[in-house]
Amino acid sequence: MPFPEAPKVIYKRNPLVQVICQLRFPPILRIDTEAPAGFQECIRRDFPEFEEKEETRLGLSLPQRIQKDMAAELLREVIPSRTKNYEFASQDRVWRVNLTRSFIALSTSKYRRGSEFNQKLEAPVRALREMYKPAYFSRIGLRYVDVIKRSALGLRGVSWNELLKPAVLGLLSWRGVSENIATLEGKCEIRLEDEKSMARIVTGLVESEGNDEECFMIDTDFFNTDRTEIGDVRRMLEYFQVRGSRLIQWFITERLHAAMEPEEL
Numbered sequence: 001m002p003f004p005e006a007p008k009v010i011y012k013r014n015p016l017v018q019v020i021c022q023l024r025f026p027p028i029l030r031i032d033t034e035a036p037a038g039f040q041e042c043i044r045r046d047f048p049e050f051e052e053k054e055e056t057r058l059g060l061s062l063p064q065r066i067q068k069d070m071a072a073e074l075l076r077e078v079i080p081s082r083t084k085n086y087e088f089a090s091q092d093r094v095w096r097v098n099l100t101r102s103f104i105a106l107s108t109s110k111y112r113r114g115s116e117f118n119q120k121l122e123a124p125v126r127a128l129r130e131m132y133k134p135a136y137f138s139r140i141g142l143r144y145v146d147v148i149k150r151s152a153l154g155l156r157g158v159s160w161n162e163l164l165k166p167a168v169l170g171l172l173s174w175r176g177v178s179e180n181i182a183t184l185e186g187k188c189e190i191r192l193e194d195e196k197s198m199a200r201i202v203t204g205l206v207e208s209e210g211n212d213e214e215c216f217m218i219d220t221d222f223f224n225t226d227r228t229e230i231g232d233v234r235r236m237l238e239y240f241q242v243r244g245s246r247l248i249q250w251f252i253t254e255r256l257h258a259a260m261e262p263e264e265l
Contacts, residue, residue, distance in 0.1 A: 002190050002199070003246035010113050012261035013153055015146040019111040021121060021237065022141045024103040025134035031101040032084050039099065040088065042127035046120070047088035047097050055085050055100070088124075097124045104128050111144075113265070114241035118234055129230055140233060141223040142240040146248060148216045149208050153259040160216060163256040168203055168218070181205070192243060197224040197236075199243065220247060 040050065088097040098105045106121045128134060148163070150156050155163065159178070166173040170186055185204035192199060202219040222240035249257065 002192060003243055003250050006246050006249040008242075008245055008265040009249070009262035010265060012263065013259065014111065015148045015153075015260065016111045016144060017147045018107060018109055018143075018145045019117065020105060020107040020141075020143045020145075021117070022103050022105040022139070022143075023125070023137045023233065024139040024141075025137050027102045028132050028134060029101060031086075031099065031132060036086050036099060036131070039086075039127045039131045042130065043088055043097060043123045046123060047090055047095065049087075049089040049091065049093065051087045051089075053085040053087065055083050095120060099124075099128070114238065117241075118237055121233075121237075125230065125233060134230070137228045137230065137233065139223060139225045140228055140236050141221055142237055142244070143219070143221040144244050144248075146218040146220075147206065147208070148218070148256070149213060150215070151213055153256070155256070155259055158255075163253055164216065165251055165253065168251045170203075172205075192222075194239070196226050197222060197239070199247065201247075218248065218251060220244065 083100055083102075086099045088099070089095065094108055094110045096105075096107045098107070104124055106117070106124060108117065108120070111117060150158060150163070160169055160172055161175075161178070168186075169178075170184065172178045172181055172184055183205060185202070187200070187202045190199045190201065191197075200221040200223070202217070204217055206215050206217045207213065208215050222243060224236060228236060252260075
């Protein structure tokens, strides 16, 4: 088991700055060619704000002579393409739904518990199913972005060694070296025990917005790229949510755990 079992808790002083669930599906061109009025009506009570954006996939323009000799799949990767991204937000913009021709996503900047998040996702997924009938989901991802800011936890001046485990700190855990490290970033992918899902973990030092305080980021993306039926989404998310809770508790020390004021569920 990659992450040891731990009690289910919620933190009063939660370091999460963003949680995102993205569900990818085979492209549905109708989403690009007509306004999603029916979809909006299904979710407008919870997500009344609307904004339409256009995204450009980064690519490389090539002469027609070269394009003719390239395989279609490779050509799609190097030629820029534009797609519409419809954003529906709660009135306070804490919760957001994004819809494109190839994915739907739910994000929040104020995450408390998985059950609340899953409930918020129900209406957008139901609307997607009713309006566009995707065949299946090709990728399910749940991403947690934690930024540990010591001053917000009453831990200003406390070394990272006292707050985070050596496995996540890397060179930052070495005395005599840590004080001279200007930047730090680590990345790894861990296979989960179902042997189908992965956790991509990016860690490192970052600066907090508004000042120069040194913070530590733990950015974890749990994902599965197997074909998933729409009715199985909640089960997969709950599986990821349990691993997310275990992971953060595995990374932090008892001192940081206590400072974040845990409440057992």
